[in-house]
Amino acid sequence: MKKMRKLVWMLLAATMVGFAACSSDDDEDWVETPGGDGGSATGTVDVCGDATPVSEYTFDFQTGVVDNENFNVQGWKNVIVSGTRQFQGKEFDGNFYIQATAHNATSDVDCWVISPALNVSEAANKVVSFDLAQAYWKESTEFGVYVLQCDNGTTKETKLTGFNMPTASTTNYSFISSGNIDLSAYSGTIFIGFHYKGTGGSQQSTTWCIDNFVFGKDVTAVTTVSITSAAVTTVTLGSEYKYTVKTSVNNPSGNTEISATGLPAWLTIQDNGDGTAVISGTAPSAEETTGDITITAKNNNVSDTQTFKIEVKAPVQPGENLLSNGDFATFTDGGFPNWTKGNNEATVWAQSTTTVHAPSTTSLSLTNVTGTTYITQTLKTGITAGKQYDITVWYYNVTGGKNDSGLRLWSFFLDANNGYVYMPDANDAAADPLRTNNKYFPKSEGAWSSYTTTVTAPENAVGFKFEIRAYKNCGDFFIGECSIAEKQ
Numbered sequence: 001m002k003k004m005r006k007l008v009w010m011l012l013a014a015t016m017v018g019f020a021a022c023s024s025d026d027d028e029d030w031v032e033t034p035g036g037d038g039g040s041a042t043g044t045v046d047v048c049g050d051a052t053p054v055s056e057y058t059f060d061f062q063t064g065v066v067d068n069e070n071f072n073v074q075g076w077k078n079v080i081v082s083g084t085r086q087f088q089g090k091e092f093d094g095n096f097y098i099q100a101t102a103h104n105a106t107s108d109v110d111c112w113v114i115s116p117a118l119n120v121s122e123a124a125n126k127v128v129s130f131d132l133a134q135a136y137w138k139e140s141t142e143f144g145v146y147v148l149q150c151d152n153g154t155t156k157e158t159k160l161t162g163f164n165m166p167t168a169s170t171t172n173y174s175f176i177s178s179g180n181i182d183l184s185a186y187s188g189t190i191f192i193g194f195h196y197k198g199t200g201g202s203q204q205s206t207t208w209c210i211d212n213f214v215f216g217k218d219v220t221a222v223t224t225v226s227i228t229s230a231a232v233t234t235v236t237l238g239s240e241y242k243y244t245v246k247t248s249v250n251n252p253s254g255n256t257e258i259s260a261t262g263l264p265a266w267l268t269i270q271d272n273g274d275g276t277a278v279i280s281g282t283a284p285s286a287e288e289t290t291g292d293i294t295i296t297a298k299n300n301n302v303s304d305t306q307t308f309k310i311e312v313k314a315p316v317q318p319g320e321n322l323l324s325n326g327d328f329a330t331f332t333d334g335g336f337p338n339w340t341k342g343n344n345e346a347t348v349w350a351q352s353t354t355t356v357h358a359p360s361t362t363s364l365s366l367t368n369v370t371g372t373t374y375i376t377q378t379l380k381t382g383i384t385a386g387k388q389y390d391i392t393v394w395y396y397n398v399t400g401g402k403n404d405s406g407l408r409l410w411s412f413f414l415d416a417n418n419g420y421v422y423m424p425d426a427n428d429a430a431a432d433p434l435r436t437n438n439k440y441f442p443k444s445e446g447a448w449s450s451y452t453t454t455v456t457a458p459e460n461a462v463g464f465k466f467e468i469r470a471y472k473n474c475g476d477f478f479i480g481e482c483s484i485a486e487k488q
Contacts, residue, residue, distance in 0.1 A: 045079055045112055045157070045193065048150035053119035053189040056216035063343055065089035065096040066372045068410075075116030083109040083200065090209065093230060093418055094340075097175075102198030102205035103136070104428075109200060114148060115192040115213060120183050123216040127180040128192055132165050133209040135172035141206035142197040147183070147190050157193070175211055177250065180220055223300040224250040230418070231295075231308040232380050235283045236315045241267065242416065245277040245295055245306075253300035262293040264310075288312045321483040322382045323466060327360040328479070336364065342373030347470075349375075357394045357448045357480035364479040369470050374410070375479070376467035383413060385461045388487035391434070392452045393468060394480030397445040405443050406474020408436035409451060414463035421461045440471075448480065454487060 064073040071078045071087045078086045085105050087098045102109040120126055134143075147158045163178040170176065183190070192215070198205030229246040247256050258277035260269045267281040277295075288311075295306045316322060324338040331351035335341060341349055352365040364375070383389070397405055411434045413421040425431055429438035433453040441451045464484055470477075 045081070045114070045148070045155055047077075047114065047117075047148045047155050047191045047193075048153050051117035051189065053117035053122075054215075055119045055122035056124065057116060057118060057213070058215075058217065059213045061089075061096045061098060061211055061213075065091075065098065066342070066374075067091035067096070069372050071098045071113060077112070077114040079112040079114065081110040081112065083107045083111070085109040086111045087113040087194075087196070087210075093228065095211070095228070097131075097133075097209050097211035099207055099209040100196035100198070101207040102141070102200050103207065104202055105198075105200035105205075107200045109196065109198045109205070111196050113194050113210070115215070117189050117191060118215050119188070120186045120190055121188055123183075125180075125216050125218050126182065126184045126186075127218065128183055128213075128215045129178050129180055129217075129219045130192075130213045131175040131177050131211040133173050133175045133211075134166040134170060135207040135209075136203065136205070137168040138199070138204060138206045139168075140199050140204070141208075142195070143206070143208045144195050145178075146193040146195060147186060148193045149186070149188075149190050173209065175209070177212070177219065180218060220251050222250070223252065223302045225256065225297050225299050225302050225304045227295060227297050227304050227306045230378070230380070231293075231306060232310070233308055234311045234313060234381055236381075237283060237287065237312060238285050239283055241279070241281055241283055241310070243279045244417065245279065245297070247275045247297045247304070249275065249299050251300070256297055256299040258295065258297050260293060260295050262291055264290050283312045286312075287314060316382055316486065318486040319488040321481075321485050322379055322464070323377055323482055323484060326483050327362055327481045328364040329360075329362045331362075336375070339375050339377050341375050342469075344369070344371045344373035346370040347373045352478055355396060355398075355478050357396070360481050363396075365476075366470060366479065367476040369406075369472060369474050369476075371472050372469065374467050374469040376465060378414070378418075378463065378465050379484075380414065380418065380463045383457050383461050383464050384486075385457050385459050388454055388456050389464075389484055390452065390454050390487050391466075391484045392450055393441070393482050394448055394450045395441060395444060396448045396478040396480065397443055397475060398477055399445070399475040405441040405477070406471045407477060407479075408440045408469055409433075409453075410435050410467045410469045412465045413457055413461035414465055415460045416462050418463070420465075421458050423455060423458050 066089045069089050071089050080086045087100045090097055090099050100111055145160045147160060149156045160181055163181045164176055166176050194210055196208055226248045228248045232243040235241040245258055249256055255273050256275045258271045266284055267279055269277055269279045271277045290310045292307050292309060297304050325336055328336050328351060330337050347369050348367045350365040352363045356363045393409060395407055415421050429435040466484055
């Protein structure tokens with residue numbers, strides 16, 4: 001069970017509360033055809049065919065799922081019945097899941113996502129469970145979960161009922177665990193299908209999200225506690241510091257208690273009693289780095305901890321790169337500190353000291369891109385709303401299998417809760433220079449080239465998610481210095 005597991009469940013659905021959430025802006029980030037690898041869109045729901053069922057299966061969507069790309073993982077089927085949409089991968093604060101929505105779709109959406117084959121007869125525990133979340137509830141949207149079976153060459157659908165799931169009153173994007181769903185009435189090979197039907201257009205449909213699929217295991221036996229938020233580790237001299245601690249609990253008993261040790265005198269913690277807490281205070285006027293601060297979240301005598309330091313530093317000057325290790329000069333243990341790389345296992349990430357863009361003496365080498373991948377760095381602070389910022393990426397195609405580079409910027413401003421903040425009139429990727437206007441960098445085979453854009457930080461922006469994406473068959477390339485800096 002993944003550490004970022006976002007669920008909470010009670011015995012009665014009416015008392016269900018989700019303690020962790022996806023990004024509230026995910027609906028606005030849908031891309032019809034982003035150039036990804038795509039899914040298994042067949043137009044019909046058919047589970048009759050060759051399949052090797054398993055007696056136990058857990059999938060937390062942390063591997064093989066790419067943000068804003070059609071869900072395409074071995075064993076699963078992603079089926080479009082009508083329309084142009086299917087289930088897509090989503091990522092928020094390091095957690096991956098999948099979702100379906102008809103928001104801003106050009107037509108109505110009817111699609112399924114179907115699990116791998118499951119062997120109920122051989123399962124030690126004849127149960128299935130999963131986490132669901134909804135957002136922007138519309139009564140016209142249909143969402144259901146089904147047991148699918150092959151019956152003499154025809155797919156038989158049986159709707160599951162009586163389990164915990166979100167309702168119109170559930171907080172947007174708050175995941176709820178279904179709890180154990182009894183499958184003892186079934187035998188042989190089955191599939192679990194999630195069916196979505198929504199009305200196209202703006203704000204005409206509910207968004208549905210799926211996470212943490214488990215078959216053959218009892219998910220209620222053990223309490224688990226996770227701190228799901230990323231700590232805020234920098235603050236400028238004399239400014240206000242705020243870190244909202246978020247937790248996720250499976251099978252809770254009462255409230256989750258959140259405490260902290262090692263806080264400097266200028267910080268305090270407030271436990272909100274709802275699985276969150278706020279650490280806040282005014283930073284000192286002299287630069288310093290705190291000692292270890294340890295957050296502890298405890299429920300039912302089970303706890304999780306998070307330890308970090310806070311660096312108090314002078315304000316960033318105009319022209320100064322806000323990214324750390326932006327020239328990829330530091331490379332340790334097969335990775336670049338401060339950067340997070342995508343989950344395409346075949347892709348080779350390395351450091352180059354030969355093909356570089358002066359004055360830098362290093363670059364990132366990326367080869368064997370067999371599927372969508374990315375490299376990203378999240379700045380939780382350092383951005384001031386209303387100021388202009390220059391964003392630059394240097395790149396060099398060694399070989400290229402596309403008419404363009406197959407490489408692009410896919411970035412966002414962030415608010416204090418780490419949610420996406422779009423620039424005015426840029427909800428659509430085609431109108432957003434931070435997403436390369438839904439295009440790719442021009443091809444630059446055998447030479448260094450750059451993509452540069454200047455944007456004004458929108459209202460409520462305090463941070464920035466800097467991400468570069470590469471797509472299947474883009475060839476081999478180098479990435480030189482990447483930067484985001486306040487315009488001088």
